[in-house]
Amino acid sequence: MSTTGGSTSTVCYAQPPFNNPAGEIVLRSRDGVLFRLRKDILIEASPVFAELVTQALSEPLTAPIKNEDGKPTIDVPESSDIFDPLLRICYPTADPILADIKDVRLVLGAALKYQMEEATSVMKRKLLSYLGDQPLRVWAAACLLHLKEESREAATILLSQEIPAGTPPEFDEVSTGDYFRLNQFHRAGGKVAENFKFSEPSLESATATAPPKESARERPIPYQSRPYADIVCRSSDGVDFETHRIILAMSSPVLSDQMASFFTTYSPPDTSLPSGSRGLPVIMMDAKAAILGPVLELCYILGYTTTRPLNLRVAISMTSCAQRYKMQNVCAYIQRCTNWHPPSSSRDALSGYLLASRKGLAEIAKEMLRHLRGDLFEYGYVPEMEKTPASVYHRLMINRRQSLAAMSRLAAVPPSPSSTRSTPPTPKPERPVRVGQPSPERPKVIAPTSTPPPTIDDPWLHSLWQSVVQGLSALGPGKRIHDLVPGLQQMFRESLQHKIWCKRCGPFVNTILEIHELHWKARSSVVDFDNKLS
Known part of the structure; x- marks a missing residue:
């Protein structure tokens, strides 16, 4: 902000009541809109403006004046869209109607900056009025303004909700650190330390995660x-x-x-x-x-x-x-x-x-x-x-969770007991259904499980299948999908050692091939999800 004097070639005054020529002081917004204001109202509303107004009015009359009215002018960095609703809260007039959380956040930020107690209280209540419909955006706005109580209140409401896959516009401004701490709060069920803050890391996190020295x-x-x-x-x-x-x-x-x-x-x-x-x-x-x-x-x-x-x-x-x-x-x-x-x-x-x-x-x-x-x-x-x-x-x-869910679905599909690569058996002719006779029962649909079907009763194959399923389901830090590929030749060698080949060798061979195919499906799924973020 600056207090200077002079005249402007193009004059644009704010809407009533901020265009009253009786105003003793003028505020000029970033976009050049002039607000003619009563100095007493401005002084009472904000200790910051009280100091600026006193300084502007104490300047000698011979000093250059920016406003053509001959009134001292104070430049502010905010736009008129922010200052108009902010000043309406201070004036004896109807409170402004703000259509979006972003507008509320910007006006509240200005109220906090200029230490306007009444305006701050009004805008905090307005922000919290969105908690029922948009608690995530309220939390983000509170974090951007470093409002500890309001951010915790919004986070508490989020405990009963899943964080949506879509991101609110505030997520382009809120830091990942704030969001990580929201996840911490969420996973702890809200039971965090009293000094827990979303807007800054804990001392333990900052100390434990200092970048390692370069070797x-x-x-x-x-x-x-x-x-x-x-x-x-x-x-x-x-x-x-x-x-x-x-x-x-x-x-x-x-x-x-x-x-x-x-x-x-x-x-x-x-x-x-x-x-x-x-x-x-x-x-x-x-x-x-x-x-x-x-x-x-x-x-x-x-x-x-x-x-x-x-x-x-x-x-x-x-x-x-x-x-x-x-x-x-x-x-x-x-x-x-x-x-x-x-x-x-x-x-x-x-x-x-x-x-x-x-x-x-x-x-x-x-x-x-x-x-x-x-x-x-x-x-x-x-x-x-x-x-x-x-x-x-x-x-x-979200992408990693979807990728993990896709692999879990693949791992949940059991191998078929009959070879899909062999010629399918000729179906038996269906018995004709005569009028008056009950219809044949529809086959029951069996939900897929992570356990091979009971027709495959060899313990070694059961163990091999379950180890692959468990590996795919337990991917996390330090584990890569490429490390879980079963060696096809090694499996065949072990199958010979376990003497599983007999007249029923077809289903066993098919199971081994499907295990190998499962890995490649999972690997392709992982690559697809990687490409979605590229």
Whole structure:
């Protein structure tokens, strides 16, 4: 906010009663609407405005005035759509009608900012009036405004409801950390510590999940100075890297164009170029030295075919920097490193997915999906949650649950006792139904179970089937669908050891083949759900 003076070429006044010329003070909203206000009402409504109004009225009359009325004017950063309903609560007039929770949240946020006690109380009641129909949106709005009591009240109502698959618009602003703590509250049945807050992590979570120190093996290759440098790349934190124009031009079309414009602009001999410590021209780069140095080094060594493990957070930051300057070969090299050297833990995979999604790095996010299976909540808290929108985590959580449910349905279908690959038996002719005779009974529909049918009575096959079903049903942190594939040849060898072959060998062979087919169906299902998030 600022208090200044002057006149405007285009004047737009607010709706009554905020266009009364008798008002002693004028507020100008971000969109240029002028509110003529009674100073006494404004002073009583807000201690913040009381100080600003007093300061504005105490200025000498000779000071420049912004308003053509000759009244002191206070600029505010909020739009007129927020200030009009806010001021109506303060004035002796009808309270405003707000059509959506978002409008309520914005007005309530302004009331809290300007310490308007009455307006804050009115808008809190208005926000809570949506609890019956939209408790999730009320919870999200309360979290964005750091309202502890209101957010807990909304979360308590959500205890009796399933969180819907669709996301409210507020989930693009609420952090994943807030949403993770809502899930904690939900799973604990609301029985959490008194100091529990949705808007900030607990001390235990923040301490236990501090990012691990980068090992020497995971450190990126540092930048190495080379002779005959003819240009300097300066990082955003002021570190200079002496490089070569030809290397930069070959690696980045963005830097190539920038250098062409740079040297054209400063071509006159009497104009000094921006220079580094040795008088070399300087290009300012939008990246910190810890990231920029390794990225520039990769511009020199792109002929290398070997890869090395990279710390996921560093790799993602390097990729973001390389994409900004369209260094496609650098991006491809980092992508190969992340593909060939998977994350060291499931929690690292979750951190990588959230960070890559936030930075718009779809390929890295897709690679991290391969390491995230089962119930996402079991992976726990990671620091990247605090800066990632809740919508990213929510979509991933719903997708993983649907994927797990699909595999459970596949695992629940028992193998058929007869071979589906052999010629089906010729059906027996049905007996004709005569008038007056009872109709033949319809076969009973047997619900599928995870246990093979009783016609397969070999203990070894029962055990093998159940182990695959249990493995598919227990996917979670540290477990991958690809690790559960049964070896078909090994199964045949074990079947010979157990001497199961006899006249009834057909159903047994079919069962073994269906077990193998079950895995591939489950694997295809997993890939399909991964692609839905890509």
